[in-house]
Amino acid sequence: MGKIADMYYTVDPWLVSEKGFEKSRSEVSESIFSLANEYMGVRGYFEEGYSGETLIGSYFNGVYENSPQENHVKYKGIVARSHFMVNAVDWLYTRIWCGDTSLDLANAEIDNFERHLDLRTGILIRSFHWKPNKETKVKIIFKRMLNMEEVTQGYQNISIETLEGDADLTILMGIDFNTIHKGEGRNFWKEQEKNSNHFSASMIAETSTTKQKVYAGFSIVASKSLDTRIVERDKFIGFEFNVKLKEKEVFEVERRVTMIVNKTGIDERNLSQIGSQALKLQLSSNVVCERNRIHWKNVWDQEDIQIEGDTRNQQGIRYCIFQLHQTYYGQNPNHNIGAKGLTGEAYGGLAFWDTETCCLPFYLLTNLSAAKNLLEFRYYTLPQAKERAKQLDCEGACYPIATLNGHEACDLWQHASLQFQPSTGVAYGIWHYVNVSHDKEFLYSHGIEILIEVSRFLVSRGAWSTNGEFGFFGVMGPDEFQMMVNHNAYTNYMAKRTLEYTLEVLEEMKTIDRISFQSTLAKCGLIEKEYQNWQECAEKMVVLKDENGLIEQHDGFFKLPELDIHSIPVDEFPLYDHWSYDRIYRNNMIKQPDVLMFLFLYNQSFGIAEKQINYEFYEPKTIHESSLSPSIHSILASELGKEQEAYQFFEFATRMDLDNFNRNTREGLHTTSIASAWMNIVYGFGGVRTDGKELILSPTIPEKWKSYTFKITYQKRLIQVKVDRMTVKISLLKGDILKAQIYNELTEITNIALVIDR
Amino acid sequence: MGKIADMYYTVDPWLVSEKGFEKSRSEVSESIFSLANEYMGVRGYFEEGYSGETLIGSYFNGVYENSPQENHVKYKGIVARSHFMVNAVDWLYTRIWCGDTSLDLANAEIDNFERHLDLRTGILIRSFHWKPNKETKVKIIFKRMLNMEEVTQGYQNISIETLEGDADLTILMGIDFNTIHKGEGRNFWKEQEKNSNHFSASMIAETSTTKQKVYAGFSIVASKSLDTRIVERDKFIGFEFNVKLKEKEVFEVERRVTMIVNKTGIDERNLSQIGSQALKLQLSSNVVCERNRIHWKNVWDQEDIQIEGDTRNQQGIRYCIFQLHQTYYGQNPNHNIGAKGLTGEAYGGLAFWDTETCCLPFYLLTNLSAAKNLLEFRYYTLPQAKERAKQLDCEGACYPIATLNGHEACDLWQHASLQFQPSTGVAYGIWHYVNVSHDKEFLYSHGIEILIEVSRFLVSRGAWSTNGEFGFFGVMGPDEFQMMVNHNAYTNYMAKRTLEYTLEVLEEMKTIDRISFQSTLAKCGLIEKEYQNWQECAEKMVVLKDENGLIEQHDGFFKLPELDIHSIPVDEFPLYDHWSYDRIYRNNMIKQPDVLMFLFLYNQSFGIAEKQINYEFYEPKTIHESSLSPSIHSILASELGKEQEAYQFFEFATRMDLDNFNRNTREGLHTTSIASAWMNIVYGFGGVRTDGKELILSPTIPEKWKSYTFKITYQKRLIQVKVDRMTVKISLLKGDILKAQIYNELTEITNIALVIDR
Structure with missing residues (x-):
C-alpha cells in the first residue's frame, strides 16, 4: 500500500504556489486553492470559464438539498432520503474576449502562468500572459478573497495589462446560479428575483425542495469609466462592457460581492433589502485585505506550528491549519465541519463523527469558543437526534453518522442503524471540552441534557445477554470492516464511559447546583429510578480482554480467519471498489483503529503495557482505509517509543492533499483528516494529553x-x-x-x- | 400471533365455491380462482371489466422484465437491477353492454352470483343474474379453462340468457396488452404486429427491455351468426358485435386463444405464422374439457390425499395439490416455481430456495419426471450461477436467492450475498432425488457437474478460523433474523454434507463409470488435489453443539439477549413492517427453522434425543414469519410424539389461502408453502422419510x-x-x-x- 507523493506545488513556508499550468492537475488545484470563511467556500476554479475538466464549486455552510432519489430499501429506521450540501452560486463568473477570441485556458496560448495562495492573508492570486492574437499579448491577474470578519462578503480583482499591441476587450461579469451539482449532474436552484442598476446587480435564488434562499449581489469599481450593458439570462445576471487598451496600459476592475443566506424562510421579505443595503456598505478590497491580514496574524499567533529543518512539513502543517481555520472557526453554532470542508461535493458536504474525535482537539487547544460552538451544534440538533432514536425504536437521542441539518443523511442502514460512535463521540466531546475548559455553565445547561439523552439511547439500544452481561448487539464500531458484531469493544467502552460521566455530572450537580439539577431532571423527565439503572448497565458492560490485557475487538474477533493484509495486491485498493462487498467483512482485517481509538481517546485510563500489547496486535491488521487512521497510530507509536514507526505514519499527514497522496484531492480536501495532522504533531510528537x-x-x-x-x-x-x-x-x-x-x-x-x- | 380463518368459500371435497359476491373479497377470490398450466397462469379476475379493486393478472412462466430502478447501493457483488415476472396479456378481455348500460359488477344490479372451481376438471364457472334496466334480466355464465396438454391454449365460454324482457346487447371481445404491472404501476409491452379477419385476431407484443415476445391470437365461434367489427387500439385488438335476444333466448360464444411465447428471439420471424397455424388447429372447448378431465383424473389417481372426517382439510389439501400441479408439473426444464406460482406479482414471481427443500419432495413422490426437471432448471442455469460466484469473488457456482432467468434477482445484498441455502439446497435436491429415484444417469452427467461447482463455491466462500476450524463467516442462514453470523449451523452442516456427497459420487463414478468420471473432471477442470482439499474442509467443518447435543444456531447464539416472543403485541406483526430494521437482528428470536430445518432434511442422520432437545430449545423462539415454518415444526412434532402440537402447527397449512390466514392472499397464493402442506401430511402424519x-x-x-x-x-x-x-x-x-x-x-x-x- 505504498502511497506516492505527487510533488507539484512549490515548497515554501508560507505560500502554496503553482508555476506553469498543467491541465491534468487543474481539478486538484481547484481543491488546493479553495478559499473559505466558514460561512461559505469557493473552489479555486478559473472564473473566466474553462472548457476542460472543472468543478465550479461554491458552497454555503448548511445550505443543502434533499437527494432526488428515494432509498429503494424501505424498512423502518432506514433513511428514505439523504441530503447534501448543494453547489450554489458562481459569484466570480467572468468572461473575457479580446476581439473575437475568448479567454479559455484549455485552449489559449499562454505563458508565465503562476498561482499563489498566501497563508498569511488568505489571498489567492493567479496571473499569466495571454496571446489572444499575433499582435497582442496581455498580462492578466485574478485576485480573490473572502472577508474573514464580514463573512457574507467576497472580492474579486482583475487586472489586465497590455504587454504587446493594443487590446479591444469585452468583459462580462455576473452571478450565475446555473451551477451544476456534479454529484447529481443537475442544477438545484430556482430564480426568485433579479435587480440591477449600472454598476450593481443582484439575484435571489431558492433551492428546489429545501426552499433555502441565497441573495447574491455585486457591484463593480473600475479604473476606467465603463459603459455597461446588463445581461440577463435564466438564473444569471451580469454586466458586459468594452475596454480598449493601448500598449502598456493597465485596466483594473474590482468586484465586491455580498451573499446572504436565508435558510429558514424567516424574514424573507426583507432579504433583498438587507442584501442591497449590505452591498452598498461593502468596503474596498484594500481595507478588507488589511483586516484579513490582521485576522490571520492573530490566528498564527495562536495556532502556528513552526518546524525547523523540514520545510515540506512546515508548509504542510501550515496549509492544514489554514484550511481547517477557513472551514470552521466557530462563528455560528449552526455550522459544522464537512468531511471535505467547503471545498467539494464528496461525502455530500456532511459532518461525520470525526468532528468530536478528530477536529475538536484542535479547537479545544487553539480556539475554545469554536470548540464550544461545535458542541452547541449538537445541542441545537438534539431534537433531530431524539427523532432519530425513535425511528430506531429507541429512547433518548441518537446522533447521525452524517448530517448537515441534524437529521441522519446516511441512507445505508448498515452504517446509520449500527454505528453509534457519533453519539458516544458527542458525549466524549463534552467530557473532553469540560476537562480542558472547566466550563461548568455549558455542562450544567446544554451538556447534561445531551448526556442524559445519549445515555438513554445507549441503555435502550444495549441489551442484557443471557449470561447477565450488558452490551451492544448487532453493531458496527469505528472499524467499518466488522459489521453486525456483538460487544464491539469501542462501542461498549465508550458507552460505559458515557453512562459513568452522565451519572458523575448528575451527582456533581446535585451537590453543587441543585437548582440546575432539578430543572434538568424536570426538563428531561428523568427520575432517579431511571438513571440508577444506568449504573448497573455501566458496571456490567462487557469489554472482552484476555489475561494479558489484549482487548478483543468484538466477541469472536480472535477466531476470525486471518488475512495477511500485505498479501493484497496494491491495485485492489480501495477494497470497496474492487472486492465483493460482503468479502470485506469476514476476516480479521481492520479498516481503521477501533480498540486503539479508545485507547487514544481515554489515554490515561490505560497502562502502557496494555497499550503496547493492543497496538502490537491490531496495528498489523489495519489497512488504514480511512484518512484519520495513520495519525492515531502515529500518536500511539510515539507514546510507545516507536519513533520510526510514528514518523512513518506521520509522513502523509500534513501533505495528504498538497501531494495528492490518495489521488482524489480533485474531489475536495480531506478537511477532517488534516485536523488529525495537527493532532499528530501536538499529541503525537508533542506528547500532549488532555484527558487527564x-x-x-x-x-x-x-x-x-x-x-x-x-x-x-x-x-x-x-x-x-x-x-x-x-x-x-x-x-x-x-x-x-x-x-x-x-x-x-x-x-x-x-x-x-x-x-x-x- | 393467533391466526384467524376467514371462512368464506363453501366447504366441499372437490369444489371451491363462492355464493354471492362481496366486493371486499374480490381480489382474494381473484387469487383463489387462479388457473394455470405451468406454461401460463391467469388470475380469476372479472374479464368483463371491473371498476373496483382488481389485479388483472396474466403471467407466462419465465417471461420477465428488468426492474426499471437501478439499485442505488453500488458495491461489487450487489445486484444492480432486479427482474420480475411481468404481467402480460389480458386474453379474456370482454365488455358487455345492454343498451347503454355496461356490465360492471362494482355497480351492476345483480343476484344469484355463484363461482365454482372444479378441482376434477380445472374449469372455472361464474354465473349471475343481471338487471341492466327495469325491463330486462339476463343470466350470464362465464366459463374459462386452460388446456393442460396443449399448454399454449386457453378457452373462454360466455352464455347469456334473457330471463326477463328482450336484450339488445353489444359485446366486445379482444386481447389487450395494456395490462398494468401493479408492482411497478406501469405497462411493459410494446406492440409489434396485429392481424385480423372476421372471426380471428392476433397480436405480437414485446417486453420493453428483455425483448421477449408473446403471440396472442383468438378466434370466436358463436351460436348465432355475428356481424363483427374490428376494434383496434394501441396494444389492443378485438371484435365488437351486436346480439339481439328475445325473452328466454340463449346466446353462446366460445373464444379459443393461442398464446405462444418466444423468450429467446430465435426463429422470431415465424412467430406470427406458427401462431396463426396453431390457432386454426385449436380444438373446441368441449373436446379439450374432456381431455383436461382425463388429465386431472390421472393426477388424482396418483396424487390424491383422502381425508375422512375432516372435509375442511380434505378440500384444503386437494386445493393445494390442484394449485401446485397447475403451477408446475414438469413440462419444461426452463420453468420453475415462483413463490406465488402464476397467481400474482408478489415476490416478483421469482423462484426461491423452497423449490428444492419444500416443493421437490411433492414431485419426488408423485411426479418424478417433474422433480428431475426442477433439477434440470438448475443445470441449465449453472452458467449464471458460475457468473454469480465470480461476482462474489468466489469460485464455482452460487445459486441465486431468487430468480426467473438463473441470474440473481435479489438486490438486497444482506440476502443475496450472505445466504447460501439455495446452493446447498440444490445439492441436497440432487442427493434426495437420486436417493428416491436411483437415477445415476442424471447424477453422473448433470448432477455431478452441479455438485462439483457448488462444492467449489462453498470451499472458496468458507474459511479457516485462526483455531483451525473450517466454516462460513458473515452469513445468514435460513433464519433471516440472524444476519452476518459465523458458523451458522445450517450453512456449515449443509455444506459439509454437500462436500461429502460430491466426494462420494466422484469416488463411485471412479469405480463404476470411469469414462464419465474422466470426462467430468476434464469438463470441470477438476484435479485430484483440488477435491482432496474438500475432504479436509468437510472434516473440520464446525457445527457447534453442547454436551447434550443441543446445536448452537451460530457462534454466539446462546449468549444473545433473550426475547420472549409472546411479549410482542399482535399488531407489531409482521415485524418487518413495524420494527426498526436493525432491531430484528439482535436477540435470540427466530424467523423460521434453521437448526430444525437440517434436522428435518437429513432426518436419519440424527437421533431422536438430539431432535428432541433441539426442538424444545428452538421451537419456543420461533415466530414462523415464513409460511413454510409451521409445517416443518409439525413434521418434527409428529416424529417426537407431540401429536397435539403437530396438529396445531398443521392447522393453517392446507387452508392458508382458502381461509386467507395471512390476510394477503389477494396478492397471490402461497404456492410454495402449499407444497409444505402436502409434506405436512405425508412426512408429518404419514411419517414418511426419504432420506434413508x-x-x-x-x-x-x-x-x-x-x-x-x-x-x-x-x-x-x-x-x-x-x-x-x-x-x-x-x-x-x-x-x-x-x-x-x-x-x-x-x-x-x-x-x-x-x-x-x-
Missing part, C-alpha cells in the same frame, strides 16, 4: 527535524512548547501558573521558561 | 380424523397408505416388492396389502 486531571506533556522529536514549536491554550493559559534535539522549552505566554505532568513529573509552568533536557 | 437407505413409514393420525389415504411413488413403485384410527394399511399398487422401514422394522411391501395395528 492535569495537562500532560511528553515531547519527542522526529529524527529529521531540528526543532518544532507549537502553542496551546489550556484552561485560559497560552503555553508555548519548543522542542529541539536536546531540550524542551515550555513557556507560559499568557495566564496563571499551571501544574502539568511533564515527562511523568508534576511540574509548574510559570512565566519563566522551563527548559528540560530530553 | 430404505423408505421409512411411521404413520400417526390426527385425533379429529377418521382416516386418511395417500399415495407415493418410490423407486418405480406406486404405494398407497391408508391410516385409520386402529390400523395402517399399505398396498403396493404398481411395481415390484419393496423393503421399507415400517415403524422401525424392515418389512416387505407386496401386492398383498399389509395391515398393521397402530
